Amino acid sequence: MSFPKISDEDFEQIFMHVINLSDKDNTYKFAFARFLLEYSKKETETHVEFSTIAEYFLKYYWPQICKYKLRQNPQFKKRAKIITILEKEFDKSKNYPQPYDKIEQNEPVKIQKCRKDIEKRCFNDVTYAFQNVETDKLIEDQVPKFFEYKISRFRPRRGRKQRLPIIDRSYGINLNPDAMSFFKRHDVLLNKAVTLEWARFLEKLNRGVPELISKIEGEIPPRDLSTQGMELKRHFDNCFYCENPLLSQPRKIHVEHVIPFAFIAENKLWNLTLACQQCNLKKGGSLPTKKFLDRLIERNKDYRGIIPLLEKSLTELGSRFETIILDRYNDAKSHGFMPRSIS
Numbered sequence: 001m002s003f004p005k006i007s008d009e010d011f012e013q014i015f016m017h018v019i020n021l022s023d024k025d026n027t028y029k030f031a032f033a034r035f036l037l038e039y040s041k042k043e044t045e046t047h048v049e050f051s052t053i054a055e056y057f058l059k060y061y062w063p064q065i066c067k068y069k070l071r072q073n074p075q076f077k078k079r080a081k082i083i084t085i086l087e088k089e090f091d092k093s094k095n096y097p098q099p100y101d102k103i104e105q106n107e108p109v110k111i112q113k114c115r116k117d118i119e120k121r122c123f124n125d126v127t128y129a130f131q132n133v134e135t136d137k138l139i140e141d142q143v144p145k146f147f148e149y150k151i152s153r154f155r156p157r158r159g160r161k162q163r164l165p166i167i168d169r170s171y172g173i174n175l176n177p178d179a180m181s182f183f184k185r186h187d188v189l190l191n192k193a194v195t196l197e198w199a200r201f202l203e204k205l206n207r208g209v210p211e212l213i214s215k216i217e218g219e220i221p222p223r224d225l226s227t228q229g230m231e232l233k234r235h236f237d238n239c240f241y242c243e244n245p246l247l248s249q250p251r252k253i254h255v256e257h258v259i260p261f262a263f264i265a266e267n268k269l270w271n272l273t274l275a276c277q278q279c280n281l282k283k284g285g286s287l288p289t290k291k292f293l294d295r296l297i298e299r300n301k302d303y304r305g306i307i308p309l310l311e312k313s314l315t316e317l318g319s320r321f322e323t324i325i326l327d328r329y330n331d332a333k334s335h336g337f338m339p340r341s342i343s
Contacts, residue, residue: 014144018130029129030201036183039056044180046174051119053119075205127149152167154166195217199216207331210265229253241283242278254276269309271325283342288342292342
């Protein structure tokens with residue numbers, strides 16, 4: 001297909017319209033926009049199979065749904081297909097603290113099943129709707145096209161005269177070379193715009209969830225807890241959970257996130273304790289029962305004036321730190337992080 005020449009200004013107008021103003025029942029448009037940007041940045045081949053796009057989608061959605069348990073559409077609406085696909089293979093009641101590349105390596109069969117289902121079930125509406133926008137500025141044949149695709153047939157839409165096109169998934173899409181060049185040259189700013197709008201959409205569905213932008217971008221801070229561990233070891237000798245002495249087994253002392261790292265996405269001392277290996281492994285990526293949250297709050301009150309790093313982390317939370325900690329515990333629980341009995 002030969003694409004008409006389009007200016008950067010017109011490409012930008014349509015792209016920003018798609019991510020800012022068009023209807024969004026779920027987050028597929030953001031994921032598709034992110035795919036276009038990432039693919040154009042590192043690839044030159046203009047023809048893309050839907051199986052390849054499914055790989056990008058899975059890389060974006062697996063951490064958000066399985067690791068961070070972020071809701072992707074309003075609860076009163078039918079759940080997004082990609083959620084049902086992932087939860088079919090990955091138990092929603094379990095916590096998956098591993099990064100996506102580790103899951104891809106350790107669970108290749110499940111990952112491949114997800115990719116195939118995403119390819120089969122998730123791309124019809126978003127492929128059609130992504131660039132199907134109306135604009136007064138340009139006539140129909142001049143509306144910027146980022147890609148072209150084939151339609152295999154049309155089906156009726158309930159209660160509407162307009163029929164819905166069915167995308168030929170076996171064909172894939174052909175990217176507009178000029179659009180790829182535009183995406184590559186403006187990658188940084190366009191990615192920031194996509195991430196911001198994705199976060200704005202998700203924050204309405206995920207009240208109280210911290211670090212949404214970091215979770216969307218996949219840039220969660222590393223779990224290097226050496227500094228925090230040294231500080232805690234100066235003041236505490238027993239496991240936070242079973243209260244047994246730790247000094248007899250120094251190599252098995254774990255620095256533990258009370259509210260799971262997968263939810264909290266930060267390494268602040270107000271949420272860190274020392275645990276023995278047995279308790280830490282038993283808890284895993286789950287929440288502890290409520291009595292341990294109460295113990296954590298009391299620990300923070302008693303030691304904030306003694307441990308400077310703890311004082312700093314509580315000051316950042318503000319004067320209502322007890323309420324905020326409780327809220328984050330309850331928010332984590334409402335997002336599927338289940339309390340587990342430890343001792």
